[in-house]
Amino acid sequence: MNVVTYSEARSSLKAVLDRVVNDHAPTLIHRRGGNVVIVSEDAYSSMVETMYLLSNPANAAHLAMAIAQDKAGESKPQTLIEV
Incomplete structure (x- = not known):
């Protein structure tokens, strides 16, 4: 900084x-x-979005689980159509 x-x-x-x-x-x-x-405005918008996503405990837990799965190598790339 x-x-x-x-x-x-x-x-x-x-x-x-x-x-x-x-x-x-x-x-x-x-x-x-x-x-x-x-x-910057981009950085501020990103921080606000992150706070919003993490403000819901269920969503925060889902994101944490997805990160853990990715770190463990359990994730696979998907296209938007697959999602």
């Missing part, structure tokens, strides 16, 4: 925002009164 001061972010805001989007990496802005993290 990139870390910049508030002054650095203010003086080069376009460069900071471009780096967040282009590098797909969040930037922490260190400032008095509390730090702020900037993430």
